[in-house]
Amino acid sequence: MAESGDLLPGTLEVLVLKALSLEPMHGWGIGNRLDQLSRNALRVRQGSLYPALQRLLRKGWIRSEWRTTESGRRARYYLLTPRGRRQLEAETEVWRRTAAAVNGILRTRLAEE
Amino acid sequence: MIADLLARLRALVLRRRWERELGEEMAFHLEQESEVHRRAGADPETAGREARLAFGGVDRYKEATRDASGVRPVEETAADVRFAWRWLRRSPGFTLTAVAVLALALGAVATVFAVVHAVLWAPLPYPHADRLVRIYEQNSPTNIWSLSVVDYQAIRDQQRSFDAVGAARFTSAELSGVGQPEEITAVRVTSGFFTALGVGAAAGRLIEGSDEPVGASPVAVVSDGFARAHWGSPGAAVGRVLTLDGLSHTVVGVLSPGVEELAGMRASVWPVYQMAAPTRRGPFGLRGIARLKPDVSLEGATRDLAAISERIYPIWESGFKDKVARLTPYPLRRTIVGNAEGELGLFGGAVGLIFLVAVANVATLVLVRASTRQHELALRATLGASRLRLVRLVLTECFVITGLATALGIWLAAAAVSVIGRIAPDLPRGGEVSLDGTTILVALALGAVSGLVVGGAPAIGVLRGTLSSWREDTRRAGGGRRVGRLRGILVASEFALAVPLLLAAGLLGRSFLALVRVNPGYDPSHSFSVRMALPAARYPDSLVQDFWRRAVLRVSSTPGVLAVGLSTSPPPDTHGDVNNFNLVAHPVPEGGAEPVAPWPLVTPGFFRALAVPLLAGRGFTDADSVGTPPVAIVSRSWADHYFPNEDPVGQQLVEGGCYACPRTTVVGVVGDVKYEGLEGNGDAVYEPMAQSLARGAALVVRTADDPALSMGPVLDQLRTLDPAMPLRGVPMADDLREAVSDPGRWTTVLLAFGAVALGLSAIGIFGLMSYVVRRERREIGVRLALGAEPRRVAVMIVGRGMRHVVAGTLAGLALTMLEARWLGSLLYGVTAHDGITTVAVVAILLATASLACLLPGFAAARLRPLEAIATE
Numbered sequence: 001m002a003e004s005g006d007l008l009p010g011t012l013e014v015l016v017l018k019a020l021s022l023e024p025m026h027g028w029g030i031g032n033r034l035d036q037l038s039r040n041a042l043r044v045r046q047g048s049l050y051p052a053l054q055r056l057l058r059k060g061w062i063r064s065e066w067r068t069t070e071s072g073r074r075a076r077y078y079l080l081t082p083r084g085r086r087q088l089e090a091e092t093e094v095w096r097r098t099a100a101a102v103n104g105i106l107r108t109r110l111a112e113e
Numbered sequence: 114m115i116a117d118l119l120a121r122l123r124a125l126v127l128r129r130r131w132e133r134e135l136g137e138e139m140a141f142h143l144e145q146e147s148e149v150h151r152r153a154g155a156d157p158e159t160a161g162r163e164a165r166l167a168f169g170g171v172d173r174y175k176e177a178t179r180d181a182s183g184v185r186p187v188e189e190t191a192a193d194v195r196f197a198w199r200w201l202r203r204s205p206g207f208t209l210t211a212v213a214v215l216a217l218a219l220g221a222v223a224t225v226f227a228v229v230h231a232v233l234w235a236p237l238p239y240p241h242a243d244r245l246v247r248i249y250e251q252n253s254p255t256n257i258w259s260l261s262v263v264d265y266q267a268i269r270d271q272q273r274s275f276d277a278v279g280a281a282r283f284t285s286a287e288l289s290g291v292g293q294p295e296e297i298t299a300v301r302v303t304s305g306f307f308t309a310l311g312v313g314a315a316a317g318r319l320i321e322g323s324d325e326p327v328g329a330s331p332v333a334v335v336s337d338g339f340a341r342a343h344w345g346s347p348g349a350a351v352g353r354v355l356t357l358d359g360l361s362h363t364v365v366g367v368l369s370p371g372v373e374e375l376a377g378m379r380a381s382v383w384p385v386y387q388m389a390a391p392t393r394r395g396p397f398g399l400r401g402i403a404r405l406k407p408d409v410s411l412e413g414a415t416r417d418l419a420a421i422s423e424r425i426y427p428i429w430e431s432g433f434k435d436k437v438a439r440l441t442p443y444p445l446r447r448t449i450v451g452n453a454e455g456e457l458g459l460f461g462g463a464v465g466l467i468f469l470v471a472v473a474n475v476a477t478l479v480l481v482r483a484s485t486r487q488h489e490l491a492l493r494a495t496l497g498a499s500r501l502r503l504v505r506l507v508l509t510e511c512f513v514i515t516g517l518a519t520a521l522g523i524w525l526a527a528a529a530v531s532v533i534g535r536i537a538p539d540l541p542r543g544g545e546v547s548l549d550g551t552t553i554l555v556a557l558a559l560g561a562v563s564g565l566v567v568g569g570a571p572a573i574g575v576l577r578g579t580l581s582s583w584r585e586d587t588r589r590a591g592g593g594r595r596v597g598r599l600r601g602i603l604v605a606s607e608f609a610l611a612v613p614l615l616l617a618a619g620l621l622g623r624s625f626l627a628l629v630r631v632n633p634g635y636d637p638s639h640s641f642s643v644r645m646a647l648p649a650a651r652y653p654d655s656l657v658q659d660f661w662r663r664a665v666l667r668v669s670s671t672p673g674v675l676a677v678g679l680s681t682s683p684p685p686d687t688h689g690d691v692n693n694f695n696l697v698a699h700p701v702p703e704g705g706a707e708p709v710a711p712w713p714l715v716t717p718g719f720f721r722a723l724a725v726p727l728l729a730g731r732g733f734t735d736a737d738s739v740g741t742p743p744v745a746i747v748s749r750s751w752a753d754h755y756f757p758n759e760d761p762v763g764q765q766l767v768e769g770g771c772y773a774c775p776r777t778t779v780v781g782v783v784g785d786v787k788y789e790g791l792e793g794n795g796d797a798v799y800e801p802m803a804q805s806l807a808r809g810a811a812l813v814v815r816t817a818d819d820p821a822l823s824m825g826p827v828l829d830q831l832r833t834l835d836p837a838m839p840l841r842g843v844p845m846a847d848d849l850r851e852a853v854s855d856p857g858r859w860t861t862v863l864l865a866f867g868a869v870a871l872g873l874s875a876i877g878i879f880g881l882m883s884y885v886v887r888r889e890r891r892e893i894g895v896r897l898a899l900g901a902e903p904r905r906v907a908v909m910i911v912g913r914g915m916r917h918v919v920a921g922t923l924a925g926l927a928l929t930m931l932e933a934r935w936l937g938s939l940l941y942g943v944t945a946h947d948g949i950t951t952v953a954v955v956a957i958l959l960a961t962a963s964l965a966c967l968l969p970g971f972a973a974a975r976l977r978p979l980e981a982i983a984t985e
Contacts, residue, residue: 026142060115
C-alpha cells in the first residue's frame with residue numbers, strides 16, 4: 001500500500017493544509033480530523049502523515065512547535081503559515097477546476113453509455 | 114527556499130534532537146490512538162496492536178520522514194568521507210606521501226601567488242597610484258639614468274603635466290645625537306615628494322616648501338618605528354633634534370605606522386633636500402617622482418618633458434654634450450617592481466611546473482593504486498553498488514587527499530608568507546605581501562582542480578574499464594587499454610615537466626660556476642676594507658685631503674699591515690660609480706652619447722693593497738695632487754677597447770663632459786679588475802684621490818696574516834683620528850662572495866626544484882612499472898617457464914617504461930624553448946640553448962628513469978615461473 005493510500009499523489013498534503021486551516025493540531029489530531037472530514041471515505045495509513053508533514057515544513061507552508069495538550073501531555077503541534085494559507089487557496093482553486101472538468105468528462109461518458 | 118534550507122540544516126545539525134523528537138511524536142500518536150481503542154472497551158494489549166496497525170509500521174515511516182527531511186545526500190557524502198578516511202588510514206604510507214607532495218606543491222604555489230599578487234599586480238599603496246611616475250634621463254631605448262638638480266628644478270618650474278613633482282636622493286649619513294653614532298640610510302626629499310605620493314603625517318607635519326632653500330633650518334621626517342625606538346611615541350618625536358653628518362635636523366613629523374618604504378626606497382629618516390645652486394648640468398643621482406594631472410596622459414607628459422629637455426640643453430651645453438638625452442616619465446610601479454618581474458616570473462614558472470608534476474605524480478599513484486583494488490570495486494559492483502556510487506567512492510577518496518593537502522598547503526603558505534621578508538630581503542614591496550582572500554581562493558580552486566584531475570583518472574577507470582574486465586577475465590582486469598594509456602601519459606608528462614626545471618637548474622649552475630671562476634682581477638685574501646665618510650659639518654673642504662693622508666699613514670704603520678690604499682668605489686663595486694668621457698684622439702660625433710666606464714678615485718697604495726699589477730707606464734705618486742695636471746690610469750681592457758692599436762699611455766681625454774677643464778692624461782695601464790659585479794667587462798679608469806674632493810672612500814688594507822687579526826688594531830688607529838666616526842671592517846673575500854650570492858641562491862633554489870621534479874618523476878615511473886609487473890605476473894611467469902632469459906625480461910620491462918620516459922623528455926625539450934626568455938638575463942657565460950647542458954640534463958634524466966625502471970625489471974626477472982602462473 002502506498003503511503004498516500006488511494007489518494008492521488010500530493011493530495012495528502014492539501015488535505016493536511018485544509019485540516020490545519022481550522023486550528024493548529026498535532027499529528028494524531030490531523031489524522032483524526034481527516035477521517036472526520038472525509039467521513040472515513042479516504043483512509044490513509046496514519047504513519048504516512050509524518051513524511052508529508054516533513055515535506056510541508058521544508059516548503060515553509062507549515063511550522064511546528066511543542067505545546068501541552070488539554071490532558072497535560074507534551075505534543076508537537078503544526079501551524080499553517082501565511083504562505084501555507086495562500087498555497088491552500090491556490091490548490092483548492094486548482095482542485096475545484098480539475099474536479100469540475102473531470103466530472104464533466106465522466107458525466108458525458110455516462111450519458112453516452 | 115530559506116525555510117527548506119533551515120529545515121534541512123536543523124535536521125542535519127540537531128540530528129539527535131531531531132530523531133528524539135520524531136520518536137516522541139510517533140509514540141504520542143500511538144498512545145492517543147490506543148487510548149481511543151481502550152475507551153471503546155478494548156484491553157490495553159489489543160488497543161496497542163490496533164493502534165500500531167492503523168499507524169502502519171513505525172520504523173518504516175520514520176525512515177520515510179528522514180528521507181523527506183532532505184539530508185540524505187549530505188549524510189551519504191559524510192559516510193563516503195568516513196569510509197574513504199578509514200580506507201586511506203589503512204595505507205598511511207601512500208596517504209602521507211600523496212598529501213605531503215600535494216601540500217608542499219600547493220603551499221609553494223600559494224606563496225608565490227601571494228608574492229606575485231602583492232608585488233607585481235596590486236596597485237602601489239598610494240591614492241590613484243596609476244598616475245604616479247618616475248622621471249629619468251634617457252638617451253637610447255636601453256640607457257636611462259637619474260636626474261640632476263638642473264633637471265629637477267627645470268621640471269618643477271616649467272612642467273604643465275603634473276599636480277606635484279618631488280625629488281629624492283638616497284644617501285647614507287652618520288647619525289648621532291640619539292644613542293651610539295651609526296651610519297644609516299637617509300633619503301633626502303623635497304616637499305613635492307610627499308605631495309606627489311599623497312602620503313600624510315601621523316604626527317607633526319611633512320617637509321614643506323619653506324624648508325627647502327639653502328640656509329633654512331634643516332628639518333627631517335622620521336618613520337613611526339624610528340620615533341618609537343628612540344623617543345617612545347610619535348608625538349614625543351616631534352621637535353626633537355637629531356644630527357646627520359654633523360648637522361642638526363629638527364624632527365618635524367612622523368610617518369604613519371608601517372610606512373617604512375616610499376616609492377621603492379626604504380629608510381627611517383627622511384631629511385629635507387636643500388639644493389645648492391647648480392654650476393653645471395650634472396651630477397645626476399636624483400629620483401624624480403611626479404603625479405600626473407587627471408587629464409594628462411603619459412604621452413602628454415613625455416612631450417612636455419621633452420620640450421623642457423630641449424629648452425635646458427643650450428644653457429648647460431658646455432658641460433653636457435648629450436643632445437639626444439630626454440627627460441622621460443615611466444609609471445612608478447614599473448620602475449619599482451621592474452627588476453623583480455623576471456626573477457618572479459622564473460620562480461613562479463618553476464613552482465608552477467613543480468605543482469603540475471606533483472599533481473601528475475599523485476594522479477599516477479592513485480591510478481595505479483585504484484587498479485590494484487579492482488577486485489574490491491568489482492565485488493561491490495556485483496553486490497549491487499551502482500557505477501555512479503563507485504565513482505563517487507573513488508572521487509571522495511581523492512577529494513579527501515586533496516582536501517587535506519589544500520588545508521595543509523594554505524597553512525604552509527601562511528607560514529612562508531609571514532617570513533617572506535627574511536627569505537627575500539631585497540624583494541621590492543616585500544612588506545605588502547600577505548595571504549589575502551584572493552590567494553586563499555586561488556589555493557582552494559587549485560586544490561579542487563587537482564582533486565578532479567587526481568580523482569578523474571581512476572573514476573574514468575571505474576566507468577570504462579574495471580567492471581567490464583572483471584566480467585571478461587578477472588586476472589586480466591587491468592583497467593582497460595584507455596586507462597593504461599592515461600597512466601602512461603601522466604608519467605610521461607611528469608618527465609616533460611621535469612625537463613625545463615632541470616635544464617634551468619643546469620644552466621644556472623653552469624653560469625654560477627662561470628661566475629665563481631671569474632678572475633676578479635685582485636687578490637681578495639689577506640685584505641679587508643673599511644668604509645669611511647667625512648661629513649661636511651665636521652670636515653670643511655680644507656681638512657678632507659689631510660684626513661685621508663693621515664689615515665693612510667697611521668694604518669700603514671700598524672703591525673701586520675703590508676699595504677694600504679683608498680678607493681671611492683672598491684671592487685666588486687655594484688653601485689655603479691661611473692663617469693662619461695670623450696677621447697681627444699677619437700672623439701664621439703657631435704651630440705652623440707659619450708662612453709662611460711667605472712671611475713674609482715684611488716690613492717697610490719691602492720693597487721698594491723689589492724695586488725693589481727702595473728702593466729705599462731707608471732702608478733700614481735704623492736706628487737699627483739691638486740696642483741699638478743690631471744692624470745689617469747686605465748685598465749688593460751679599457752686600453753684594448755679604446756686604443757686597440759695604439760699606446761694608451763700619453764693619450765688624453767675629456768671627462769664628465771667638462772670641455773672647459775684641463776685634459777686628463779693617461780699615465781699607466783693596470784690589470785683588469787671586475788667592477789659593477791663580476792659580470793663587468795673589466796673596463797676602468799682610475800684617478801688620484803688627491804686631485805678631487807672625495808668625502809667617502811673605503812680604506813683597503815693588505816695584511817701579512819689573517820685579516821681578522823689586523824682588523825681591530827687598524828680600526829683602533831682610525832678611531833684615534835676621529836672617535837665619532839662609525840667604522841666597520843669587511844674582509845674583501847666577503848664582498849666578493851656577496852657579489853655571487855644572488856646567482857648562488859637562484860641556483861640552489863632551482864637545483865632543489867629540479868631534484869624534486871626528478872624524484873617525483875622517478876617515483877611515478879617506478880610505481881607504474883611495478884604495477885605493470887604485478888599485473889602481468891602470469892604472463893611473465895609463462896615466458897620464464899618457456900625459457901626466456903631473466904635478463905631479457907628485465908630489459909623488456911625497462912624498455913617499456915623508457916618509452917614513456919623518452920616521449921615525455923622529448924615533449925619537455927619542446928617546453929624548454931619557452932623558458933629562454935625568463936632565463937636569459939640571469940645567465941652568465943652560457944646561453945639558454947646550451948647544448949652540453951641540455952645533453953647532460955637529458956642523460957641524468959634517462960639514467961635516473963632507467964634505474965627507477967630497473968627495480969621492477971629485476972622483480973620481474975626474479976619471479977618464480979610456477980608460483981607466478983599459479984597465483985593470482
